[in-house]
Amino acid sequence: MKVxxxxxxxxxxxxxxxxxxxxxxxxxxxxxxxxxPPDENAIEEAVKLKEQGLxxxxxxxxxGDEKSQDVLRTSMAMGIDKSILxxxxxxxxxxxxxKTLMKLIEKENPDLVLMGKQxxxxxxxxxxxxxxxxxxxxxxxxxxxxxxxGNKVSISREIDEGIENLETRLPAVLTCDLRLNTPRFASxxxxxxxxxKPLDIIDIDSLGVDTTPRIKTLxxxxxxxxxxxxxxxxxxxxxxxxxxxxxxx
Amino acid sequence: xxEIVREELSYDVVIVGAGPAGLSTAIKLKQLNTELSVCILExxxxxxxxxxxxxxxxxxxxxxxxxxxxxxxxxxxxxxxSEDFLFYTNNKSLKIPNFLLPKALQNHGNYIxxxxxxxKWLGEFAENLGVEIFPGFAASKLIYDESNQVIGVxxxxxxxDKENNPKDNFEPGINIKxxxxxxxxxxxxxxxxxxxxxxxxxxxxxxxxxxxxGFKEIWEISPxxxxxxxxxxxxxxPLSNDIYGGSFCYHAENNQIYLGYVIGLDYKxxxxxxxxxxxxxxxxxxxxxxxxxxKRISYGARALIExxxxxxPQMHMPxxxxxxxxxxxxxxxxxxxxxxxxxxxxxxxxVIENHxxxxxxxxxxxxxxxxxxxxxxxxxxxxxxxSFQWGLIPAMIFTGIDQKLFGGKLPFTLQxxxxxxxxxxxxxxxxxxSYPKYDGVLTFxxxxxxxxxxxxxxxxxxxxxxxxxxxxSTTYTIEEYDEPAQRYCPAGVxxxxxxxxxxxxxLKINSQNCIHCKTCDIKEPSQNIEWVTPEGGxxxxxxxx
Numbered sequence: 001m002k003v004x005x006x007x008x009x010x011x012x013x014x015x016x017x018x019x020x021x022x023x024x025x026x027x028x029x030x031x032x033x034x035x036x037p038p039d040e041n042a043i044e045e046a047v048k049l050k051e052q053g054l055x056x057x058x059x060x061x062x063x064g065d066e067k068s069q070d071v072l073r074t075s076m077a078m079g080i081d082k083s084i085l086x087x088x089x090x091x092x093x094x095x096x097x098x099k100t101l102m103k104l105i106e107k108e109n110p111d112l113v114l115m116g117k118q119x120x121x122x123x124x125x126x127x128x129x130x131x132x133x134x135x136x137x138x139x140x141x142x143x144x145x146x147x148x149x150g151n152k153v154s155i156s157r158e159i160d161e162g163i164e165n166l167e168t169r170l171p172a173v174l175t176c177d178l179r180l181n182t183p184r185f186a187s188x189x190x191x192x193x194x195x196x197k198p199l200d201i202i203d204i205d206s207l208g209v210d211t212t213p214r215i216k217t218l219x220x221x222x223x224x225x226x227x228x229x230x231x232x233x234x235x236x237x238x239x240x241x242x243x244x245x246x247x248x249x
Numbered sequence: 250x251x252e253i254v255r256e257e258l259s260y261d262v263v264i265v266g267a268g269p270a271g272l273s274t275a276i277k278l279k280q281l282n283t284e285l286s287v288c289i290l291e292x293x294x295x296x297x298x299x300x301x302x303x304x305x306x307x308x309x310x311x312x313x314x315x316x317x318x319x320x321x322x323x324x325x326x327x328x329x330x331s332e333d334f335l336f337y338t339n340n341k342s343l344k345i346p347n348f349l350l351p352k353a354l355q356n357h358g359n360y361i362x363x364x365x366x367x368x369k370w371l372g373e374f375a376e377n378l379g380v381e382i383f384p385g386f387a388a389s390k391l392i393y394d395e396s397n398q399v400i401g402v403x404x405x406x407x408x409x410d411k412e413n414n415p416k417d418n419f420e421p422g423i424n425i426k427x428x429x430x431x432x433x434x435x436x437x438x439x440x441x442x443x444x445x446x447x448x449x450x451x452x453x454x455x456x457x458x459x460x461x462x463g464f465k466e467i468w469e470i471s472p473x474x475x476x477x478x479x480x481x482x483x484x485x486x487p488l489s490n491d492i493y494g495g496s497f498c499y500h501a502e503n504n505q506i507y508l509g510y511v512i513g514l515d516y517k518x519x520x521x522x523x524x525x526x527x528x529x530x531x532x533x534x535x536x537x538x539x540x541x542x543x544k545r546i547s548y549g550a551r552a553l554i555e556x557x558x559x560x561x562p563q564m565h566m567p568x569x570x571x572x573x574x575x576x577x578x579x580x581x582x583x584x585x586x587x588x589x590x591x592x593x594x595x596x597x598x599x600v601i602e603n604h605x606x607x608x609x610x611x612x613x614x615x616x617x618x619x620x621x622x623x624x625x626x627x628x629x630x631x632x633x634x635x636s637f638q639w640g641l642i643p644a645m646i647f648t649g650i651d652q653k654l655f656g657g658k659l660p661f662t663l664q665x666x667x668x669x670x671x672x673x674x675x676x677x678x679x680x681x682x683s684y685p686k687y688d689g690v691l692t693f694x695x696x697x698x699x700x701x702x703x704x705x706x707x708x709x710x711x712x713x714x715x716x717x718x719x720x721x722s723t724t725y726t727i728e729e730y731d732e733p734a735q736r737y738c739p740a741g742v743x744x745x746x747x748x749x750x751x752x753x754x755x756l757k758i759n760s761q762n763c764i765h766c767k768t769c770d771i772k773e774p775s776q777n778i779e780w781v782t783p784e785g786g787x788x789x790x791x792x793x794x
Contacts, residue, residue: 015703187423
């Protein structure tokens, strides 16, 4: 079984993001970037499948500028065998990402595609689902448990009512939840080994994918500041305020 | 925990800390001999993320290291165009004419930079020369051979829980050995501290080491208040005259200003809160006007070395060198340590190359350092900081005479009398200080400041702020000094709580908040708090600082 993992380079989750002063987007200059956290779960799961002898080869793919090589090196330091960077200077929307991935899937012929359930920068939560539709493969989203026996894929996903257990078949697209596993640390010797693992860079234009944006960003602004709360002395005052000031009851 | 098998890596040179000193060592080593294998361990998640500094940069050392830096796309862009030195009272400011200022305080020819960005750039420069940099890996222990020579460092274990038990993702630290180990962790590095003690490196010091705490905020201000390339310093209000300290304000690119405050940690009153002094400073009419309509985008704090030449330890030891602010090469009257740290790194590289190729002893560092311009600078600067034990006004007059008339060449050397942890007076004898409430516009509480530092530590990990004697704080610092840690810590790590069970006040340590400034390790009166490295990659994520 060949496993392909999609990895996105995003602003590190610990960074306090800031809107650019011209309101065109979020400041990314000199900001720490990292692997999208749920993608780390996907990487970890792929490496586990390899360690269990279920996967024969693991490939990480990222779409972005030259700098996205660092998240691929991190993926390989965690245990991924090889990686591909699809180079583009543009920010791609989920549909374009899915189409690009599809082209690579046609080339690489993986049996399983793993990715994070969503990226923490745009929170789209669409790529996995669109990809499965384009490929006409089954999808499992927000998986928090995975078991593969032969062709059979058993997954668990957390839903409002509890845990939903589903079964499907390979090939499949699965998107990973943070509960799936605990991503390992890349050890120093493995970081050094990863420097020697193969990393192919291909230009997005060579794939012939239409990546024209379909959404126009007009303005990015910070959410309004929360107003300071007030202390009320008793229930009576609270009810009065809710009724006449907030007008919610 | 069962015996851990640790992997081992070997290099010619192992450098701890990717700051200006360590990076300069690495770059110079590769320039001298490309064959040398050099690695740098850096505890922050990426190079520069734990670097916080003013910074008005003197390029002297960089000119030596990378003579063509001006042709490269470095982050050194804003030259100093004007400068002010002000004396503040609570509502007025008095400008001290530039001709009266010592040369050390004149910044023509220097640049306003973000040291964090410069280190990032130097890091890439070093990597292009073949230096291996490992961010996210803290050097947690020194390793020695049988003859007690330093032979490398051990990286910290990753994935331990609060009780030191391995978690699912446990990854044991490894031993990284080097022919020479370079300690360049910055002020009060914890391996540097161990080495100082083990090899008694400060035995010939005339004075105990002195420290300060520096705060920095980056503000984006309205263009009409911004004056690119302007440098201002102030002394006076809100600090009382017996406290060593002052402000800085540098107008950098993109309508940003770097606003900060430095306070000597030799202050006496346990009720003094350096953080609140800085916050209060921003309410001065001058500063208020400057910040009007602006927005704070970054916050951080870091201890700095102030002892100068009298407190500078021996910088070599068997198998290792102690350089930059890990030793204490900052020039206090200039308020600059980057160029001296870089030079100390350049010298280190020359000594190490001679050591490896010609077996020359590492002790040759001392003479090389003594004959360098850094030593000359520090010698001229040596009397400024200790003169402040007489109070602000006499010190300023003395400094004027010492620096202006004699160029730092007076035939005597003033000494620092006390280590910073010895200076606090008991709380019962001290005057309580009440600071104004935070307004959320100019002044902010600690939690919202710490939030801007981006600091983060995996919560289920061993606490990295150790109490040597676990009960001492409740019986000693709380009762005797009303726990000064809750005030000197710039990140709200220390809180005092009342424990109902034992009916006593106890110290609570919120180590996740720590921004790695090391002030507690320095100022704690009983020297009971020991700062050790948390899991690699933890701590603040500074950018542009």
